[in-house]
Amino acid sequence: MNTQPFVLILLSSAQRLRLNDGTEVTTGFWAEELVTPWQILRKAGWRPQVATPDGVPPPVDAESLDPATLGGDYGKAACLGDAVRQITDLHTPIDLDVLTGKDLDTLIGVFIPGGNGPLVDLCQTASVDRLLRHCVAAAKPIATLCHGTAALLATCGGANRSPFCGQQVTCFSAAEESATSLAGRWPYTLENRLRQEGFRVSTGAPWQNHIATDHLILSGQNPASAAALTHAFIQRLPSTPTPKGKHYEC
Numbered sequence: 001m002n003t004q005p006f007v008l009i010l011l012s013s014a015q016r017l018r019l020n021d022g023t024e025v026t027t028g029f030w031a032e033e034l035v036t037p038w039q040i041l042r043k044a045g046w047r048p049q050v051a052t053p054d055g056v057p058p059p060v061d062a063e064s065l066d067p068a069t070l071g072g073d074y075g076k077a078a079c080l081g082d083a084v085r086q087i088t089d090l091h092t093p094i095d096l097d098v099l100t101g102k103d104l105d106t107l108i109g110v111f112i113p114g115g116n117g118p119l120v121d122l123c124q125t126a127s128v129d130r131l132l133r134h135c136v137a138a139a140k141p142i143a144t145l146c147h148g149t150a151a152l153l154a155t156c157g158g159a160n161r162s163p164f165c166g167q168q169v170t171c172f173s174a175a176e177e178s179a180t181s182l183a184g185r186w187p188y189t190l191e192n193r194l195r196q197e198g199f200r201v202s203t204g205a206p207w208q209n210h211i212a213t214d215h216l217i218l219s220g221q222n223p224a225s226a227a228a229l230t231h232a233f234i235q236r237l238p239s240t241p242t243p244k245g246k247h248y249e250c
Helices: 031-043 074-086 101-106 126-137 146-155 190-196 223-236
Strands: 006-010 016-018 024-026 048-052 107-112 142-145 211-213 218-220
Touching: 006 031, 006 126, 031 048, 031 074, 031 142, 031 223, 101 107, 107 126, 107 146, 107 223, 126 142, 126 146, 142 146, 142 223, 146 190, 211 223, 218 223
Parallel strands: 006 048, 006 107, 107 142, 142 218
Antiparallel strands: 016 024, 211 218
């Protein structure tokens, strides 16, 4: 499937999030949390590859393209929408279940954006557990962003202890969750769940850039952390190809 070193962008394919009051809302990946890392990685010379747990195309959370969510910035909303449409890999993602040994050999790192989708599928999928354990065993960097950190929960609860227990991570904080329209209705509070599973959770001021780094994992708290996290992630890649020149950025 891949013969050249590549970075895997792992996205949720979940389309609905069931809340603790029994209602459901549409979900997907958060546009800025994919677009920013994608553009920075491409500018650095890497060719990212999109994967989902089941090979189903990942949906974008419509709210993440709403100017009202972006502080009324219509230009940014339009730019993000254009950028998402230009990522053709979203239409034909790699099926994580069929990622072969040879593909895993050429994979050099994994980046997991957020949105609410990871709370549904990435947190409990066996192939996600397998992928993350491979990265740990082969010393390949892993970066999680916002609710993408829920993917680490896939390594918990089984017979084998999670290799991430005791590691410092960050995620969309409880304070930030309480300030959203889903306040009080989240299926679980990711910050609290991670603490319960033995992670050391570090959070910064709501909506501000905050990243956490540890031996096995790098993580960012929210969309504002996307750029800093991506640059830190690139520093851990085994090598950096020749930059391809300037790229349009949102």
